[in-house]
Amino acid sequence: MFVSVGIAAEAQSLRKAYAASAGGSYQSLTAAELDIARNGFIELLNDPRITNERQNSWARLGFQLRMFNGVLTLAEKPNARRGGGFFAFATAKRLRHVLQAPHRFDDTHTGIIALDLFLSGHFRAAAWATLHRADIDLAHTPSSLFVTFAEAAAVSHPQELQYQIHGFAAHKCKTSACAEAPAILSPGPLSWNEAAESKVTCLSQSSLQFKRYRDDVHELGGTRNSVASALFALNFQGFIHIEMERALRDQLIQREDKDADSLRNQLLRCLAG
Numbered sequence: 001m002f003v004s005v006g007i008a009a010e011a012q013s014l015r016k017a018y019a020a021s022a023g024g025s026y027q028s029l030t031a032a033e034l035d036i037a038r039n040g041f042i043e044l045l046n047d048p049r050i051t052n053e054r055q056n057s058w059a060r061l062g063f064q065l066r067m068f069n070g071v072l073t074l075a076e077k078p079n080a081r082r083g084g085g086f087f088a089f090a091t092a093k094r095l096r097h098v099l100q101a102p103h104r105f106d107d108t109h110t111g112i113i114a115l116d117l118f119l120s121g122h123f124r125a126a127a128w129a130t131l132h133r134a135d136i137d138l139a140h141t142p143s144s145l146f147v148t149f150a151e152a153a154a155v156s157h158p159q160e161l162q163y164q165i166h167g168f169a170a171h172k173c174k175t176s177a178c179a180e181a182p183a184i185l186s187p188g189p190l191s192w193n194e195a196a197e198s199k200v201t202c203l204s205q206s207s208l209q210f211k212r213y214r215d216d217v218h219e220l221g222g223t224r225n226s227v228a229s230a231l232f233a234l235n236f237q238g239f240i241h242i243e244m245e246r247a248l249r250d251q252l253i254q255r256e257d258k259d260a261d262s263l264r265n266q267l268l269r270c271l272a273g
Contacts, residue, residue, distance in 0.1 A: 010069040011119050017073055018065065018115055018128065022105070024081025026136040033061055034148050040085040041087075041152035045125060046091035048072040067091075070121070072203045076130065083131040084145045085138070088118055090125065098153045099126040099270065100164040100227065101139035102146060107167030109217070109249040113166050116253070116264070122161065124271035125153065139164070150227045154236040161196055161238040163271060164227060168220055168243045177217045185242040186213035188228025193237035200240065202270035210242075247254070 029037065040057055050065045050072065058065055062080035066073045074087040094201040104111025111128050116174055120125040128150045129138050137257035138146040150162060185200050192200060203210040222228060222241035231239050244252075252267070254260035 010071060014068055014071055014073070015115065016120065017075060017133055017260045018067075018086060018088075018111075019129050020078075021075045021086035024076065024083050024131060026083035027129055028143065029061065029145065031143070034143060034145070037061060037145055038148050038152050041149050044072065044074065044087075044089050045153055045156045048091050048125075079135050081130065083129075083136045085149070086128045086130050087149060087165070088126050090118070090121065090123065092121065095122065095124045096157070097123050097138070097161045097163065098150075099123055100146070100150065100162065101126075101128045102164065102227070103129075103133050103166060104128050106133040107165075107244075107249075108246065109253050110165045110167050110244070113244075113249060113252050117268065117271065120272070122268065124157070125149075136228075139166070139222070140224065140226050142230070144226075147227055147230045150239075151230055151234065154231050154234050154238075159195065159237060159238070161199060161240060162231070162236075163240050163242060164222070164225070164226075166220075166222070166241065166243045167249055168245060170245050170247075174219055175217070177211070178219050180210040181217055182208065182245055182248045183210040184213055184220050184260070185210050186218050186241040186243070187237070188225045188232075188239055190220045190228055190232050190237055190239055192240070196238045196240055199270055202273070203267075206266055206270060208266055208270065213241075 050067055055065050062076050063074055064077050070091050072089045076084050099114045100110045101114040114126055127146055138144055170179040202213055211217045220243045228239050251260050251263055
């Protein structure tokens, strides 16, 4: 698995916090609450630390901040869970890019893959859904904390990238090009900037052999993705929508397997290198 020496000691605690974040009943936030959250996210993305003012501000939205060794988490209070999400911010300096897993329960293993990547110690922050897609589809809900987090990351770090991880089943594809792809990369309704293009080139030309939406495959492009649409409005061009086939996801979570280790390391080199 991808675990950095710097946060390995707290990895198990972080995994427990991640698992405990699930559940609740979805309730949307008001526009005013989302504005407060946007400013709060920008603060945490730029300076991930806990202050009384920040703790009180997030508490009014039903969240609590907690510090682990090298990681600050933002989670809903156990008695106030309404599907807002679970967020983690690395405290180390000079880290770049954010990870998103909006369908962590429905797209099998995508939440764990994003968590493992974050635990590698190479990413600035990450966001996960805390409810099933049937309760709230965070990839297709225009006003949510998930979208607000992405907007805050785009505003505070416009030159960095945002990776959103999904899963698909080959047998549900409409074409052989899709069915044979280990993963499909797309900018959604956007276009990629030079930084994103370099990552996509690495993922598609390395041994991973990921495929490009439009060039190689003409489905599962995330063109109606709500996060991508919000980023489009900000002229952000660093969004990479990653659809992973089930076999790839199964392999990525294998432990003590040399082939899986090699696959994970190649993925990490492309995303964070």
